Amino acid sequence: xxxxxxxxxxxxxxxxxxxxxxxxxxxxxxxxxxxxxxxxxxxxxxxxxxxxxxxxxxxxxxxxxxxxxxxxxxxxxxxxxxxxxxxxxxxxxxxxxxxxxxxxxxxxxxxxxxxxxxxxxxxxxxxxxxxxxxxxxxxxxxxxxxxxxxxxxxxxxxxxxxxxxxxxxxxxxxxxxxxxxxxxxxxxxxxxxxxxxxxxxxxxxxxxxxxxxxxxxxxxxxxxxxxxxxxxxxxxxxxxxxxxxxxxxxxxxxxxxxxxxxxxxxxxxxxxxxxxxxxxxxxxxxxxxxxxxxxxxxxxxxxxxxxxxxxxxxxxxxxxxxxxxxxxxxxxxxxxxxxxxxxxxxxxxxxxxxxxxxxxxxxxxxxxxxxxxxxxxxxxxxxxxxxxxxxxxxxxxxxxxxxxxxxxxxxxxxxxxxxxxxxxxxxxxxxxxxxxxxxxxxxxxxxxxxxxxxxxxxxxxxxxxxxxxxxxxxxxxxxxxxxxxxxxxxxxxxxxxxxxxxxxxxxxxxxxxxxxxxxxxxxxxxxxxxxxxxxxxxxxxxxxxxxxxxxxxxxxxxxxxxxxxxxxxxxxxxxxxxxxxxxxxxxxxxxxxxxxxxxxxxxxxxxxxxxxxxxxxxxxxxxxxxxxxxxxxxxxxxxxxxxxxxxxxxxxxxxxxxxxxxxxxxxxxxxxxxxxxxxxxxxxxxxxxxxxxxxxxxxxxxxxxxxxxxxxxxxxxxxxxxxxxxxxxxxxxxxxxxxxxxxxxxxxxxxxxxxxxxxxxxxxxxxxxxxxxxxxxxxxxxxxxxxxxxxxxxxxxxxxxxxxxxxxxxxxx
Numbered sequence: 001x002x003x004x005x006x007x008x009x010x011x012x013x014x015x016x017x018x019x020x021x022x023x024x025x026x027x028x029x030x031x032x033x034x035x036x037x038x039x040x041x042x043x044x045x046x047x048x049x050x051x052x053x054x055x056x057x058x059x060x061x062x063x064x065x066x067x068x069x070x071x072x073x074x075x076x077x078x079x080x081x082x083x084x085x086x087x088x089x090x091x092x093x094x095x096x097x098x099x100x101x102x103x104x105x106x107x108x109x110x111x112x113x114x115x116x117x118x119x120x121x122x123x124x125x126x127x128x129x130x131x132x133x134x135x136x137x138x139x140x141x142x143x144x145x146x147x148x149x150x151x152x153x154x155x156x157x158x159x160x161x162x163x164x165x166x167x168x169x170x171x172x173x174x175x176x177x178x179x180x181x182x183x184x185x186x187x188x189x190x191x192x193x194x195x196x197x198x199x200x201x202x203x204x205x206x207x208x209x210x211x212x213x214x215x216x217x218x219x220x221x222x223x224x225x226x227x228x229x230x231x232x233x234x235x236x237x238x239x240x241x242x243x244x245x246x247x248x249x250x251x252x253x254x255x256x257x258x259x260x261x262x263x264x265x266x267x268x269x270x271x272x273x274x275x276x277x278x279x280x281x282x283x284x285x286x287x288x289x290x291x292x293x294x295x296x297x298x299x300x301x302x303x304x305x306x307x308x309x310x311x312x313x314x315x316x317x318x319x320x321x322x323x324x325x326x327x328x329x330x331x332x333x334x335x336x337x338x339x340x341x342x343x344x345x346x347x348x349x350x351x352x353x354x355x356x357x358x359x360x361x362x363x364x365x366x367x368x369x370x371x372x373x374x375x376x377x378x379x380x381x382x383x384x385x386x387x388x389x390x391x392x393x394x395x396x397x398x399x400x401x402x403x404x405x406x407x408x409x410x411x412x413x414x415x416x417x418x419x420x421x422x423x424x425x426x427x428x429x430x431x432x433x434x435x436x437x438x439x440x441x442x443x444x445x446x447x448x449x450x451x452x453x454x455x456x457x458x459x460x461x462x463x464x465x466x467x468x469x470x471x472x473x474x475x476x477x478x479x480x481x482x483x484x485x486x487x488x489x490x491x492x493x494x495x496x497x498x499x500x501x502x503x504x505x506x507x508x509x510x511x512x513x514x515x516x517x518x519x520x521x522x523x524x525x526x527x528x529x530x531x532x533x534x535x536x537x538x539x540x541x542x543x544x545x546x547x548x549x550x551x552x553x554x555x556x557x558x559x560x561x562x563x564x565x566x567x568x569x570x571x572x573x574x575x576x577x578x579x580x581x582x583x584x585x586x587x588x589x590x591x592x593x594x595x596x597x598x599x600x601x602x603x604x605x606x607x608x609x610x611x612x613x614x615x616x617x618x619x620x621x622x623x624x625x626x627x628x629x630x631x632x633x634x635x636x637x638x639x640x641x642x643x644x645x646x647x648x649x650x651x652x653x654x655x656x657x658x659x660x661x662x663x664x665x666x667x668x669x670x671x672x673x674x675x676x677x678x679x680x681x682x683x684x685x686x687x688x689x690x691x692x693x694x695x696x697x698x699x700x701x702x703x704x705x706x707x708x709x710x711x712x713x714x715x716x717x718x719x720x721x722x723x724x725x726x727x728x729x730x731x732x733x734x735x736x737x738x739x740x741x742x743x744x745x746x747x748x749x750x751x752x753x754x755x756x757x758x759x760x761x762x763x764x765x766x767x768x769x770x771x772x773x774x775x776x777x778x779x780x781x782x783x784x785x786x787x788x789x790x791x792x793x794x795x796x797x798x799x800x801x802x803x804x805x806x807x808x809x810x811x812x813x
Contacts, residue, residue: 030055032108039113041083046150047111050075052096056105059096066092069109074148077109085113137226145202145235152195155185155230159192160214162222169217172228174210185210185230194228202232203269234271239334240279240324242266246341251305253312253344254443261294261303261342266324280329284337285321294320294342298329303340312344313380346382347443352390352436353378354456361416364463365424373458375414377436386440390414395455397432403460405434416458424464425498432458468557469495469506471549477564482535483572490518492525493563495551505554512548515539517565525549527563535567536598543567543600569600574656575607575648581631582663582670585639590632591662592624595648604650612645612657619644637664698749 035048052059052075062071070078071094089112096105141156160168170192176184185208187194192212212226242264249262270276281301286292293307303320320340327333354377361373381387392405392414402420407413414436422430435453444450476493494503508525510518515537518527527547535543545565552558577595597604606626611619620632631644642662649655665673 030105030107032110034110034112036112037085037089039085039087041079041085043079043081043083045079046154047077047079048109048154050077050094050107050109055107056096056098056103058098058101058103059105060099061095061097063095064092065095066090068092076150085111087113089113141228142231142233143196143200143208144233145200146237147196147199149199151199152186152197154193155196156194156228157192158187158194158212158214158226158228160223162214162216166216166222168214168222171213171215172210173213174208174228175205176208176230177210181205184208187212200232202234202271203238205232207231234274234276236270236276236326236334238269238276239336240266240268240277240326241336242322242324242338245338247338248341248343249303250343250345251310253310253347254308254349255305255310257305257308259305261305262340264296264301264303264322264324264338264340266301266336268326270326275327277326278328280325280333282323282325282329283320284323287319287321288315293318296320296322303342310344312346312382313350316344316346318342318344346385346387348381348387348438348440349443350380350387351442351451351454352388352438353454354436356456358457358459360459360461362461362463363418363422364465366421366465366467367418368421369417369419371415371417372460373416374408374411375416375434375456375458377412377414377454379412379438381438387438388412389439390436391439393435393437395433395435397430402430403432422462423498424462428462430460430462432460434458466555467498468555469551469553469559470498471495471551471559471561473561475562475564477566479566479568480533482533482567482569484529484533486529486531488529490527490529490565492520492527493547493549493551493561494525495559495561497553503551506551507553509550509552510547511550511560512546514546517545518547520549525551533565533567535569535600536573540567543569569603571599571603571650571652571654573598573603574654575604575650576656577648577658577660579658579660580663581644581660582665582667582673583631583633583637584665584667584669584673585637586666587668590630593621593629593631593646593660594627595629597650599650603652603654606651608649610647610649612647615644615646621646631660631662633664639664639666 033048033050037047041047047069050071052062052071052073062073064071064077068080068083069092070080072078077094089110091108091110094107094109096107097103139156143155147153158170160170162168169189170187171189172185172187172194175181177186184197184200185194186197192214194212208230210228210230212228213221214223214226215221243266247262247264251259251261264281266279266281268277268279280298281296282298283294283296286294291307291309293305293310294303295306296303301324318341320342322338322340323335324338325333325335354375356375359373359375363370363372375392377390379388379390390407390412392407394403394405397403400420402418402422403416404419405414405416408415414434416432416434433455434457435455437453442450471493478491480490492508495506495508496503497506503525506525507522508520509522510520515531517529517531517533519530520527533545534540537545539545543566545567547563547565548560549563550558550560575595575597577593581591581593583589583591593609595607597607607623607629609621609623609629611621618634618637620634621629622632623629631646640663642664644660644662645657646660647655647657663673667673
């Protein structure tokens with residue numbers, strides 16, 4: 001099975017030739033064309049279609065040489081009435097002419113009549129019919145989009161070689177037949193002619209893949225299914241259109257020539273990469289139209305600037321009427337138009353300027369935080385942006401800082417205020433020079449110079465007013481001697497009436513006097529002491545004592561001042577020192593004395609340290625740096641409290657005597673010392689001396705008497721004659737028990753023995769004792785015990801430390 005072909009040596013048709021019963025066959029566009037048609041043709045029957053454009057593209061006149069046929073502009077040939085063709089057929093010519101080019105062409109058409117098909121059946125002997133070795137194949141075919149008909153319109157014909165011997169029936173399937181869009185194509189089952197029933201939109205269906213089938217009457221298929229591809233040729237039926245309905249571009253004003261503004265894009269639904277979709281852009285109109293500022297690239301659609309004169313202040317928005325046309329921009333191409341809006345972005349290319357060349361304002365003296373003037377400026381740049389917001393500056397005339405200028409954020413006005421009082425008596429008029437700029441930096445246009453700052457002059461007149469007293473200066477310093485007695489007068493604070501430049505008529509009163517040192521004279525403001533002035537008072541800071549004074553005039557107006565009494569130091573305080581001193585013999589055998597002097601540095605150190613004669617035998621006292629001294633024992637001291645009298649003098653010889661309570665302790669730091677405070681309260685704080693022989697004898701006799709009494713008591717209670725184990729008395733003396741908190745009677749006899757004829761304490765006298773530390777060499781002593789003999793006397797080894805200390809003292813000599 002094969003498709004019908006053109007005459008030998010011809011080219012395949014580029015246009016579809018439609019017919020209800022015929023197939024167009026041609027060799028060349030303007031040469032002889034043969035058409036096979038039925039022998040009987042009814043009126044207005046489509047005979048075929050010839051390619052007029054291929055023969056003569058600009059044909060303006062098309063006519064047939066035979067009145068039995070008429071030719072349309074698209075090359076379709078129709079019968080004018082019923083017609084019967086006798087074999088072998090009929091021929092006629094189609095004449096084409098171009099009136100402008102003076103060209104003529106002729107096309108010869110040959111109609112070949114066909115007879116009716118005779119049904120032939122397969123014979124039994126042909127039961128094993130073989131397929132044809134030559135595979136059937138159609139001519140490539142295309143359909144014209146938006147064809148005007150008439151319909152049904154012939155598309156293609158398929159034929160099978162088996163039709164030469166047998167009756168073959170043809171059928172098709174695929175999109176356009178039994179699939180969407182349904183019933184677009186059908187085939188003549190006897191002849192194999194394929195027809196289209198209606199026009200096609202290429203933008204909806206680009207091609208139709210079909211299959212053709214050839215079968216015999218009994219259903220046998222002598223051929224394989226034949227794939228057919230009908231491609232829809234594009235018709236330029238869609239005009240291009242701009243992609244965005246509303247297009248807005250922005251570009252800075254004063255931009256350079258050639259600055260890209262934006263790119264417009266258009267869409268054409270026709271077949272891509274064809275002349276139908278080759279688009280060209282152009283600007284039809286610019287609004288406003290003068291001068292021309294923009295151009296567009298015809299192929300890319302990129303809009304650029306062509307002028308340096310884009311000034312937003314003159315015109316801030318432009319509209320461009322654009323056209324896009326297909327067919328490469330040719331006049332017969334389809335086109336569409338659109339509007340592009342271009343907005344100019346503001347640049348700070350205009351300086352603000354004052355609406356007035358000079359201004360005048362008035363203000364009363366002594367007024368502060370008061371608005372006296374508002375100044376307006378004009379700026380052509382975009383309002384409410386940094387390009388137009390004003391910044392005001394006082395350039396001259398505000399050396400004393402009396403004025404301040406700011407910008408009102410709502411009105412953009414310059415607001416001039418007085419922030420420091422003006423004095424009419426000192427100056428009656430002030431002239432200010434004020435400048436203004438924008439918040440944003442000036443953006444100069446190409447080939448232009450930045451403008452200078454705009455300035456204006458403001459004259460401020462100071463108005464006189466009835467003022468209250470002035471307290472100038474606000475702080476006044478007077479000097480006085482330390483220790484000044486009560487009843488002495490001092491020069492007080494003086495205020496002044498600015499109108500009269502005198503203090504006459506003013507009344508004074510104290511506002512602050514912490515320790516109530518003074519009383520004030522209501523008329524003069526002078527002070528009088530009511531207490532002795534003491535520089536060392538807690539109310540004096542840095543040798544200064546402050547008195548606040550208020551001065552009031554007859555009208556009730558007042559001012560406040562401060563009188564600072566600067567006290568000259570008087571050497572009236574001797575050096576003082578902490579009298580509690582601790583020496584930790586485990587860490588160091590000395591103590592550091594750091595005296596303080598309440599007087600000033602001129603009456604303070606260097607200090608002189610003197611040790612009393614009664615203590616110089618056992619202690620040394622030496623100055624370290626004029627501010628501190630070292631107290632050190634001459635020999636090893638027992639752990640106890642000692643009274644050490646010393647004298648400290650300042651640099652001018654003012655002295656004070658102090659009795660130091662020196663605590664010698666078994667410790668590393670003073671805080672580690674655990675010496676009982678009861679010992680301090682009980683002990684007799686006398687100089688450290690060594691006991692004489694009479695003191696030792698009295699102590700030994702007393703101790704022996706005490707031991708005898710204890711032993712007698714023990715014997716009476718036990719009523720048994722038992723040998724007791726008496727511990728060795730290292731001191732070879734007798735000990736007595738004393739549980740009193742103060743010295744016993746025996747101790748007092750020894751105390752008296754330690755006095756000389758002048759009833760002064762000798763260096764040999766008895767001291768009270770407490771625990772003196774670890775490692776006592778004395779043995780343990782104790783009272784009589786009622787324990788049985790078998791218990792032993794081991795308890796005597798665990799008595800209180802004061803007994804061991806007593807024993808240690810007794811055996812020292």
